[in-house]
Amino acid sequence: MCGIVGYVGARAAQPLLMEGLRRLEYRGYDSAGIAVAEGGRLSVAKRKGKVRELDAALPAAGFSGAVGIAHTRWATHGEPSDANAHPHLDATGRIGVVHNGIIENAAALKQRLAAEGVTFASETDTEVLAHLIARRPEPSLVEAVRAVLAEVKGAYGLAVIDAARPGALVAARNGGPVVVGVGEGEGFIASDAAALMGHARSIAHLDDGELAEVRADGFTVFTLEGTQTVKALSELSGDALALEKGDYAHFMRKEIDEQPAAVRRTLLGRFDRRFATAHLGGIEMAAREMLDIRRVKILGCGSACHAGMVGAHLIEQLARIPAHAEPASEFRYRNPVIEPDTLYVAVSQSGETFDTLAAIQEVKRKGGRVLGIVNAVGSTIARECGRGVYLHAGAEVAVVSTKTFTSTCTAFALLALQLGRVRDLSAAAGARLVAGLDALPDQIAGIIAREAELAALSARLAGAEHAYFLGRAASFPIAVEGALKLKEVSYLHAEAYAASELKHGPLALISPDTPTVMLLPDDDLLAKNLSTVAEVRTRGGPVLAVTQPGVSLEGVEAAFAVPACEPELAPLLLNIPLQLIAYQVAQGLGRDIDQPRNLAKSVTVE
Numbered sequence: 112m113c114g115i116v117g118y119v120g121a122r123a124a125q126p127l128l129m130e131g132l133r134r135l136e137y138r139g140y141d142s143a144g145i146a147v148a149e150g151g152r153l154s155v156a157k158r159k160g161k162v163r164e165l166d167a168a169l170p171a172a173g174f175s176g177a178v179g180i181a182h183t184r185w186a187t188h189g190e191p192s193d194a195n196a197h198p199h200l201d202a203t204g205r206i207g208v209v210h211n212g213i214i215e216n217a218a219a220l221k222q223r224l225a226a227e228g229v230t231f232a233s234e235t236d237t238e239v240l241a242h243l244i245a246r247r248p249e250p251s252l253v254e255a256v257r258a259v260l261a262e263v264k265g266a267y268g269l270a271v272i273d274a275a276r277p278g279a280l281v282a283a284r285n286g287g288p289v290v291v292g293v294g295e296g297e298g299f300i301a302s303d304a305a306a307l308m309g310h311a312r313s314i315a316h317l318d319d320g321e322l323a324e325v326r327a328d329g330f331t332v333f334t335l336e337g338t339q340t341v342k343a344l345s346e347l348s349g350d351a352l353a354l355e356k357g358d359y360a361h362f363m364r365k366e367i368d369e370q371p372a373a374v375r376r377t378l379l380g381r382f383d384r385r386f387a388t389a390h391l392g393g394i395e396m397a398a399r400e401m402l403d404i405r406r407v408k409i410l411g412c413g414s415a416c417h418a419g420m421v422g423a424h425l426i427e428q429l430a431r432i433p434a435h436a437e438p439a440s441e442f443r444y445r446n447p448v449i450e451p452d453t454l455y456v457a458v459s460q461s462g463e464t465f466d467t468l469a470a471i472q473e474v475k476r477k478g479g480r481v482l483g484i485v486n487a488v489g490s491t492i493a494r495e496c497g498r499g500v501y502l503h504a505g506a507e508v509a510v511v512s513t514k515t516f517t518s519t520c521t522a523f524a525l526l527a528l529q530l531g532r533v534r535d536l537s538a539a540a541g542a543r544l545v546a547g548l549d550a551l552p553d554q555i556a557g558i559i560a561r562e563a564e565l566a567a568l569s570a571r572l573a574g575a576e577h578a579y580f581l582g583r584a585a586s587f588p589i590a591v592e593g594a595l596k597l598k599e600v601s602y603l604h605a606e607a608y609a610a611s612e613l614k615h616g617p618l619a620l621i622s623p624d625t626p627t628v629m630l631l632p633d634d635d636l637l638a639k640n641l642s643t644v645a646e647v648r649t650r651g652g653p654v655l656a657v658t659q660p661g662v663s664l665e666g667v668e669a670a671f672a673v674p675a676c677e678p679e680l681a682p683l684l685l686n687i688p689l690q691l692i693a694y695q696v697a698q699g700l701g702r703d704i705d706q707p708r709n710l711a712k713s714v715t716v717e
């Protein structure tokens with residue numbers, strides 16, 4: 112959360128910083144700001160609202176300085192306003208700070224500064240840092256920042272500028288992601304490498320407790336204790352064009368369309384066809400270790416957890432290992448029992464979600480073993496897990512997760528297949544699943560091409576205030592994910608229930624005004640699901656079905672059928688129409704689809 116960019120070099124900093132902010136806007140978009148050092152002082156612009164509002168507030172001629180920092184905010188302390196937007200400055204306007212995270216002892220530090228006569232221009236916790244750094248006597252900015260951080264408690268990713276010493280910026284990390292980048296005679300700081308694509312040649316990820324002095328000719332990294340550390344540089348590859356919307360109205364729609372290619376990349380090179388199994392090299396697990404697994408526990412937040420629920424079903428069905436997914440955000444607060452024969456799997460698109468990271472650290476601290484299923488290469492969670500599966504789904508820019516949900520489910524299918532084939536899953540069943548997975552990308556593309564057929568379902572939902580999403584067994588996680596998607600982008604109230612739970616309470620709310628989206632795969636639970644449809648219809652509730660060919664649709668108001676497939680893989684197909692429905696409803700209601708209210712991608716705060 113919160114986007115940070117910093118630049119020091121020979122080019123004008125403003126255009127580079129603004130481009131970086133636009134790429135990082137998914138991390139927060141309630142206010143934005145920029146500070147550029149020129150003529151011994153900081154030129155600053157800050158605005159409540161999106162980066163385009165900041166753009167409009169910049170002087171026509173622009174700032175000309177070649178060193179600067181910028182920020183796009185997701186508010187924690189202090190409402191979104193011009194004054195609370197970052198950068199925050201000291202009283203003389205010499206030091207500028209942008210910050211992602213929370214300074215826990217800000218109140219005490221503020222009190223102390225106030226007693227020394229400092230007045231504050233904002234309600235933020237961040238501003239104390241600017242005042243404290245400005246008051247330090249150390250000759251270099253990096254030393255001054257280090258001295259201040261020694262008395263700061265909390266989580267941060269930081270970039271600091273000093274107009275009086277513009278030769279270097281300082282970056283620091285404790286819980287908030289920070290990368291430093293190197294270009295041709297240029298240095299960069301960012302909270303996400305995406306901001307630097309096309310500019311920095313190589314990057315290094317700071318670890319917690321490190322700070323960096325970033326100069327045009329390179330960077331030096333220190334620990335908070337002052338010891339110099341050596342960081343490995345990795346090449347910054349990736350297509351900057353992938354971060355653009357192109358002809359699409361929204362990133363969400365673009366990323367829905369990218370799913371066939373994303374799934375193909377998740378599958379690429381990961382089959383061992385001779386043995387009708389999957390081969391996930393990154394999990395670094397020999398067959399013997401797989402055999403010893405007695406339980407699988409999957410941890411993730413939001414859509415990552417829902418994909419984990421799909422994964423738990425797959426692992427239980429294919430490998431016959433008890434598996435369960437739960438929100439990482441809850442897990443770590445209940446002093447969890449960590450068992451040596453349990454395999455923990457952490458799921459994260461961004462690889463930076465604080466709650467998931469903290470859950471992994473708790474498992475590791477107690478001696479548990481963790482695999483990561485992660486999209487962002489080199490991210491904190493990927494590095495913390497050390498082994499796992501990269502999705503290779505490509506950058507996901509829309510705040511809501513679509514293609515990475517599908518790729519995560521695909522990765523779980525591979526993991527379940529591999530675990531299953533070292534246990535009791537037959538070669539024939541393995542071959543059936545390999546063929547089923549091979550077919551997925553084209554089947555997904557076929558569903559997306561029929562988007563127009565979903566109009567009736569979307570129109571029915573758009574006219575309702577509340578909706579139910581029901582699914583049984585392996586379809587239940589898809590109902591939960593479908594309801595979340597609709598909530599996030601359309602702001603309609605949608606609730607998911609296990610279909611079998613309907614008569615245990617929620618049936619009370621079924622009425623002609625409450626449509627139910629019913630997942631009706633053609634599997635051995637179909638008769639049960641059709642009974643649920645009848646229960647809803649008897650109470651006058653309209654039913655919209657997402658189903659498969661050949662299913663009887665008596666009493667159903669509107670339906671969409673995904674192709675027939677291997678039954679275990681049906682959840683992956685049933686989810687696609689629900690993404691498109693959420694998109695269509697949100698579009699019809701004129702919502703801000705890529706940046707829904709109150710949300711941000713990559714939740715790096717607790």
Ligand code: F6R
Binds near residue numbers: 461463510
């Ligand atoms: C929902 C959504 C969120 C994320 C969650 C975890 O559309 O995007 O629920 O899935 O915040 O994020 P990652 O996967 O980055 O850990």
